[in-house]
Amino acid sequence: MLVQAGRAAAPHADRIAARLDELVRDPHDRLMGKLAFPLASVGDVRVMPALHRLAVRERLWWDRSNAPALAALPAVELLPLLRRDLGADPAAGGNACALDVLAAWGPAAAPALPEVLACLEGPYAYEAARVLGRIGQPAAAAAGRLAELATGAVRPPGPYGPDARGSWHGVRVAAWAHSRVTGDDSLALRVYAADIASGLGSRVLPYLADFGPAAARHTGAVRALLDSPGAWTRVAAAHAWWRITGDPEPAVPVLLAAVDPEWDGHIAYPTPRAVRHLGEIGAPAAAAEPVLTRLLERETRLAYAWERHRILADDAFTRTLTGALAGIGSRISG
Structure with missing residues (x-):
């Protein structure tokens, strides 16, 4: 289970580092790999001799x-x-x-x-x-x-x-x-305009969101994609709309509709991304607070996450939820 510990490995860093030091001197590469990555995940540089040792045998x-x-x-x-x-x-x-x-x-x-x-x-x-x-x-x-x-x-x-x-x-x-x-950004916006003109606007939504107000010429296309039949496209369009215009009114209902209160970790659904975008919008997304709180207070692990990384996935989603609630201004922020 230690390989799934992530940030939870921090209290055990001294013991992990000491064991890794022993393994570097008396190599056991398989066990070394299982211990090295949890220590790396907390940013502990004492893992470097083990990583160098592992790199001798195979690429990291x-x-x-x-x-x-x-x-x-x-x-x-x-x-x-x-x-x-x-x-x-x-x-x-x-x-x-x-x-x-x-x-x-x-x-x-x-x-x-x-x-x-x-x-x-x-x-x-x-x-x-x-x-x-x-x-x-x-x-x-x-x-x-x-x-x-x-x-x-x-x-x-x-x-x-x-x-x-x-x-x-x-x-x-x-x-x-x-x-x-x-x-x-002129070359990029020309490339994205060609995609939009050919009906491929959904592919450029994350980039338009990154450009923000500079992509204002494409608000019409973004607005139309808020009604796309695909949930991932609707979420991306809502985020792009808010980033470009600063207007949360049409974006928040779309994002809120994409937050499944029973989400089980299945990667086919955009719940974590919708949660993150709601947190970025902040106070205007206050209507999302009850469902985000419900998700945060559940005891059930993410059943559809890959078993090896289930705890890590649960930890990441918990941080997404607490970050979103903090962004919205909830008193339940972690």
């Missing part, structure tokens, strides 16, 4: 679900190991996990720009573009290549590469990343 990045734990560590500690592995083979299996860690670090990942730029030319171009966007303007050297990817002038290799039908699946994230590294 094989399991993408470990990315949040690794990202909890200070970038300065883990970057040398991560850069070494990414640099050794930008196309290696598992690089998606390493790139997820870099994306979580944002600007702190800037020292890894050479390795990320190399990944931009391979099968992990989508993930690399997302990292560049999170790094922001320190990654300005990538602007030209991102523009080519966003406009379809070039296409990276891989299963969605030059021989695939249709456009590359990463054009939208490349356009978003271009806007973030340059500070100029």
